[in-house]
Amino acid sequence: MRSNAAFLPVSEDELRAIESFRVGTRTVAPGEALIVEHVRSPQLFTLYAGWAFRFKTLSDGRRQILNFLLPGDFIGLQDEFAEGQTHGVEAASEATFCVFERDRLWDLFHAQPKLGYDITWLAARGEKMLDDNLVTAGRRNAGERVAMLLMHLYRRAERLGMVRDGWVDFPFNQQHIADALGLSLVHTNKTLRRLQAMGLHKLEAGWLRILEPHVLESLGDYFERPLRRVPLI
Amino acid sequence: MRSNAAFLPVSEDELRAIESFRVGTRTVAPGEALIVEHVRSPQLFTLYAGWAFRFKTLSDGRRQILNFLLPGDFIGLQDEFAEGQTHGVEAASEATFCVFERDRLWDLFHAQPKLGYDITWLAARGEKMLDDNLVTAGRRNAGERVAMLLMHLYRRAERLGMVRDGWVDFPFNQQHIADALGLSLVHTNKTLRRLQAMGLHKLEAGWLRILEPHVLESLGDYFERPLRRVPLI
DNA sequence: CGGGAGATTGAATCTGGTCAAATGCCGTGG
DNA sequence: CCACGGCATTTGACCAGATTCAATCTCCCG
Known part of the structure; x- marks a missing residue:
């Protein structure tokens, strides 16, 4: 996957750091939940293959899909600080994810500031896509x-x-x-x-x-x- | 402002790093732009006092306010990578901002990973608020x-x-x-x-x-x- | 006192929602 | 091979929440 021209290359060191940050992979069937809404996940994920989406529901069941997830998307930062009020994530096709321990995120930042910077970059990119979706829902x-x-x-x-x-x-x-x-x-x-x-x-x-x-x-x-x-x- | 109970304390070192990252302050009158839409700002900001908001407009003038900004909010990460397609930021009351050089963001991450982590945290928090706004615009x-x-x-x-x-x-x-x-x-x-x-x-x-x-x-x-x-x- | 911006209101209209039913597509079981 | 059940897609009819249009009204300010 790293050979895909859509992604930036990483150094040997960084790759090692990422590998040690990772704790496994997980595959989810279409329609199954990766993250259950309102339940804070102790893990973070990167989507490896397949399609998924992030969503929230109101208490009477109305659902809003917040954004769609494609390979390379980093998932779970949003509820870094949200007690109970988290989004759900569901696979749309069969999807496989790379799994990370949330608790070790800080170690990663500490050991490899460049990767921390990359994660921030991904977060900013996610926010940008949400901006567009909000314009869509609000004004189109x-x-x-x-x-x-x-x-x-x-x-x-x-x-x-x-x-x-x-x-x-x-x-x-x-x-x-x-x-x-x-x-x-x-x-x-x-x-x-x-x-x-x-x-x-x-x-x-x-x-x-x-x-x-x-x-x-x-x-x-x-x-x-x-x-x-x-x-x- | 740092004495406000809403904010986390920082160490001496971190404070010094922040100070050296900062290049000045800027005050904007109500209704004036801090960031003009479609123009990538070479700077990042923290709102110090007052109210502001982030927005986008469609080409026929329809405007969507993306979120409101209160003291402590960190501004500008979203267009870290967006060529030309940026949001605008406007002051609603008289507002003063702390100004940072975008180019030195990486240095900050490198010198003080903890601050990098904090910035990521703020980005995640911003994304969370956007999630809520999107549910509002889409389903309420x-x-x-x-x-x-x-x-x-x-x-x-x-x-x-x-x-x-x-x-x-x-x-x-x-x-x-x-x-x-x-x-x-x-x-x-x-x-x-x-x-x-x-x-x-x-x-x-x-x-x-x-x-x-x-x-x-x-x-x-x-x-x-x-x-x-x-x-x- | 006149001008201008924002807030209010009423009326007409329309985009999009709700309801209900039909159609089409599969997978399962007889 | 065919009937049946379940789910997603389509369609038509009707309804209503929101938008648009058009005045007014209220302050505030020079």
Whole structure:
């Protein structure tokens, strides 16, 4: 995975530090929880393969997906200090994670400040993506929301080399999309259908294809900046 | 400010490192920009006094306030890597900031890993607050949104000792609230009015008073966890 | 006293939500 | 091979929470 051009190289020392920080791996089946909501996890994770997502639910069951997780994403910092009020994380496809002990995070910072810096960088990147999602949920209409989400996910997957012949694995159902965008299931369906009828994208059997990237980008007023190489913990 | 019980103490060494990292202070008038949207700032900031907020706008002018900034908040990490696609930051009251050189951030991590850890902690905390805002914009209705926001801001201000006789300085107008919640100005006004008529809060002449905290908390399904002491950079 | 910004209100309209039912797709069991 | 059950997707009809439009009203300030 480190050979992927999307990630920054690390030194021998750093790699050793990461290895000793890691305590194992874990594989989660689609629909299963990696982190149960409201239960603080004593571990941190890096997604290695597959798709997952972070979410929160209100007490009456309304769910909001906070963001989608792709390989390389570092998970769990957010509840570093949140007692009980944590997010949940669930696998959308089969997903494997690298597992770290939260308690040893400080040791890692101490031993390898560069890795600490990388983790901060990842946290800042996560915050940036949340910013975009918040603009979407707060100020975009249904069509714009869907367009933004499709392009966002497509660009990220593309950067990781997950696109084959124009198609990306897309293991989400319409309920996931609705919960990510703050729309109802029915309205999400109608909007998706409308954009597809306009020939902007195709979504079938768990695969996504973008047909008119520029149209979707301007519809969603969302232009993914050139994606830099990202540190991998 | 460091004597404020909301903040964690720092060692002599750390304090020296912070001092040398700092390059000055800056004061911004209400309504003025600290960071202009789309312009990457070569500096990082810590808000010292006053209220500010972070926001993004769509190309047709629709604005989304991403979060509100109170003393102690660390600003600017988010665009560590975002070329051109940055947020804006504007002062709501007169606000003073501590200024740091972004380029020297790595030096700080290197010299004082503990401070690097603190910065990561602050970033994670920021992400957590964004999570809550995203749930609000995506899944709460108007009444719930307003209730959540009022309690959120009140609790944070309270923690910083900014409440006097039950009143907090509240330098935001209804447009700010609307933009933070993803509502229209008119609907925000009506909702605010309705909650006030129910006797839940009072908002006048730039001051906020919470009359029924428990009612607002359950209405918004939002219960601020006990706020820990926070590192201050 | 006139001007301007923010707050309020009422009315009309519309986007998106809710309800209900149909359709399509699989995997299982007879 | 086919019927049945469960889940996701679609669709149509209707409803309502929010937006938009258009005035007013209230202060505050020069």
